[in-house]
Amino acid sequence: MNNKQYLVLLALVAIIAIIPLAMYSGLGEDDGFFGGADGAASEAIEETGYEPWFESIWEPPSGEIESLLFALQAAIGAAIIGYVLGYYNGRAKKDE
């Protein structure tokens, strides 16, 4: 595939992510939208009368800290991918 085809595929991914935002535009967490599916499953389990027997040892104290750690997770991954593929790319160009 060439660069243009990559861009088309990446644009498709962006569209897949944007469609739900457009579909439920104006609705937010308070209306029951865009919560996590994991959380929804936990609620369904609690409805059966089950009580969790173990709690997380440590929890991010706020949404800010949670997003910090999620961003860190993505950044670590992105840095490694960029480094290795960039190295390969540079080498391929040098060999030409």
Next chain:
Amino acid sequence: MHIMEGFLPWEWCLLWYVISLPVVAYGVLQIKKITEKNPESKPLLAVSGAFVFVLSSLKLPSVTGSCSHPTGTGLGSVLFGPAVASVLGAIVLVFQALLLAHGGLSTLGANIFSMGIIGPLVAWLVYKGVQRVNGSTLLGVFLAAALANLMTYVTTAIQLSLAFPVPSFGVAFNNFMLIFAVTQIPLAIAEGLLTVVIFDYIMKLRPDILENLKVIGTKMKEKVGAVM
């Protein structure tokens, strides 16, 4: 697909640990074996792990109005086999359990089973299956990654319905499938597309490594070479 901390009765936690840990241990041995045989594949192992890191941190909105995330395990499984992908999945799940209160230590075995074992196993089987019928490599990668993603969530739904068959396994399974699987379909397609892009780029730059790992045949390399 993360079953939250404490949200499985301890007997189930134990069962999934007993099933998952040997697979992860086998994966560690496989990593040693593969990197000794093909030391030049080490950077790709890092990329595969990094890909799981990135994708599983992206919580995307879905058409059902709730959010979920891709798993990223398809790439590692296609490149290195399902057991190696189990190790990569396990690393990310430990990170998320300890630092993000996402998933948990008690449910780690169960989460490794869905995201680290069934997902990669499906990816590997689908990729090999498409290869066997001489289907296109990229189609194989797309289907492998998308179905791995989807089946990971179906597995979680099965695990939860087994532990909470209220009022019956079938009804519970329907409920959990509605929560997980339907939300997951568009995300599975997105994950398939992203995996195709990175796989194709790797195939363009280092077809030799993919060939040594027996991911693509020798003929494929010539074809890629001709296109470049």
